[in-house]
Amino acid sequence: MAPSNAVEGFWGKPTATLDWCEENYVTNKYIAEFWNTISNVIMILPPFVCALYNWNKGLEMRYILANLSLLAVGVGSWMFHMTLWYEMQLLDELPMIYGTCVFLYALHHHASPVNKRSYNYVITLIFVSVAVTVVYLQWKNPIFHQVSYAMLVFFLLYEAILALKNYPAIRSVGLASLCFYLFxxxxxxxxxxxxxxxxxxxxxxxxxxxxxxTQLHAWWHIFTGYGTYLHILFSSYARLLYLKRECKVTKLGSVWPYLKVGEKI
Incomplete structure (x- = not known):
């Protein structure tokens, strides 16, 4: 990881196990890593608006929770980079695990009948979330968290491939999500x-x-935040196509993509 630049500032001495490459308290005396902090807006505002929109359009709760999961990661990451406290680091990292499990649950059920649940799948995701949490709280090694997260993302990619086979029309959204995330x-x-x-x-x-x-960790937030937003759009799109609800990807102000959803039949 980046060499430590643990400067004691407004929030006191950093207690997190990670200290990123942005110099501490250089841009703003109240924010430890200014650019790494404010770049999380992309993971807070768009999913909040999208969750409200999905609620209004009557989408299933899992797609609302998917947006709220991304928002939770954004808030946690904001608090972590602002304070560099260990408690806030957990508020950033653990929701990444939980949120990816929500994404897996949503995408796994994209072609399931309404109200049908795969309880074995749900139990497995809960077990993984609890196991990673317990181990990480005892073994405070960031590499463990990163490997656990990467494995969940790998399974999410597998679920996305299955969805693409069912609905080729969502290919462009899926590829865009993957490209932004990988970059x-x-x-x-x-x-x-x-x-x-x-x-x-x-x-x-x-x-x-x-x-x-050169604040590349901040750019990581922007590109992966946008890529994750597109993934939620991708997952919602696949579900609505299965339900044969009217929907299409359009852009707000000719800039920001969102899934325009018709009324329930």
Whole structure:
């Protein structure tokens, strides 16, 4: 991971097991990692609006919960990067596990009859969530969390492939979600591996645009947050096609994509 730059600031000495590449308390004295914090807006505002829209259109609760899960990750990540407290780190990392389990549940049931549940699948997801939580609280190794999360994302990709076979019309949304997420993951790795070079570049330049452009963990939030939002859209789209409800991907203000849903038949 990035070398520690544990500066004691407004929130006290960092207690988290991770300290990312952004220099602490440089941009704002009240926020430890300014860019890593505010970049979480993309995981807070859009899913909140989408959850309200889905509720209004009568979508099943799991798709509302999927949006709220992304919002929870955004809020937790905001608190973590703002304070660098261990408690806030857990508020960021554990919802990533729980949220991905919600995504798995929703996508696994995209072609199931209404009110039908696969209880074995549900029990498995609950067991995984509890097991990861218990182990991670005892063994505070971020690598364990990252590997656990990666394995869940792998199974989510498998479920997405199954959905694509059923409904080829959702291919473009699925591919866009995957590409944005993978590019964000690429930036996350560059930020970790070449952190010293990025810091040196920021220190040797007075160009504020360069400083923002090289905050790659913040860009990871933006690209993966957007990719995850698209995944929820993808999952909802597959479900509505199965239910034969009128729906199409359109853009709000010709910029932001969302799933326009017709009324129930």
């Amino acid at each position: 964000g993951f690429f930036l996350w790795n560059i930020d970790n591996i070449f952190c010293s070079h990025l810091r040196n570049a920021r220190a040797s330049s007075n160009n504020p645009l360069l400083s923002v452009a």
